[in-house]
Amino acid sequence: MHTDTFHLYSYFCSSCCQRIIIAAHLKGIPLEYTYIDLGTKEHTTDEYKASNPSASVPTLIVTTANGEKTILHQSMTILEYFEERYPNTSPLLPPGLHDRVKVRDLVNIIAIDTQPTTNSRIVQRVKAIRESGEDQVEFARQAFTDGFRAYEGLLVKEARKGTYSFGDTVSMADVVLIPTVDQALLYRVDMDFVPNVKRIHSALKKLEAFKVADWRNQGDTPEKFRAQDA
Structure with missing residues (x-):
């Protein structure tokens, strides 16, 4: 079903990350994880901010089979992306x-x-x-x-x-x-x-x-x- 990979940068106590994990599970989207420790301010490093200038979680990196990457930086953007890409699998928005x-x-x-x-x-x-x-x-x-x-x-x-x-x-x-x-x-x-x-x-x-x-x-x-x- 999925030829792309979905890599989530996450923190255990982030409610915004929790949203993404719920939606991915409902839609059958397999997630790979990298955990960002907000307690040690790992999200403020230059390396992480290169992917997410907001210095926040979640960040989702979608990589196609040919290596093209799409980076999504906000949880609501990610939820809408999941819904638009997989509208017929556990729809999160009603039809009307x-x-x-x-x-x-x-x-x-x-x-x-x-x-x-x-x-x-x-x-x-x-x-x-x-x-x-x-x-x-x-x-x-x-x-x-x-x-x-x-x-x-x-x-x-x-x-x-x-x-x-x-x-x-x-x-x-x-x-x-x-x-x-x-x-x-x-x-x-x-x-x-x-x-x-x-x-x-x-x-x-x-x-x-x-x-x-x-x-x-x-x-x-x-x-x-x-x-x-x-």
């Missing part, structure tokens, strides 16, 4: 324009409004203002709360019945939601205030693609963080 718009609204509540403000480089800057870990935690929790409340509001407004964010089929909204909920749980955010988001998270975490992508199950996950059943 009206429904696609609704899924993308959910996607962007997380990908634009929520995840960027809780990104490590942002919360570390908040912490540095007053050298306060409490400031970092409060800021992140509020950002998660605002984002999930908006997501929940759309789910309730649409009054859609289904197992996941958009019916009974996994969509791109689910792919971006679950890693961000996982990050919020690391900050000990109580998800009871968004019952539909909490329910969707529980349902999706039972699926193989989401188990494979879990931050506790990655090749570079430190032993102390590994899932007990991994």
Whole structure:
């Protein structure tokens, strides 16, 4: 099926990398990995920035059989690339324009409004203002709360019945939601205030693609963080 290779530069605790691993598993795209240690600032080296000037993960390098390379630097770009290249394998967007718009609204509540403000480089800057870990935690929790409340509001407004964010089929909204909920749980955010988001998270975490992508199950996950059943 695949004559190209897909090489992902990843970090175990990156929610953006988690998105790519989920989508690749759903679409049957085999990934090769190089792990970039953000803790030791490996992403800031000149060598890595030559591939990704943003000094961030993920980076995906797609190489054809004749050696031509395509480098993708942003997680949402990679998700759209997967969807456009393999639209008929576990589609992440519904067929109708009206429904696609609704899924993308959910996607962007997380990908634009929520995840960027809780990104490590942002919360570390908040912490540095007053050298306060409490400031970092409060800021992140509020950002998660605002984002999930908006997501929940759309789910309730649409009054859609289904197992996941958009019916009974996994969509791109689910792919971006679950890693961000996982990050919020690391900050000990109580998800009871968004019952539909909490329910969707529980349902999706039972699926193989989401188990494979879990931050506790990655090749570079430190032993102390590994899932007990991994």
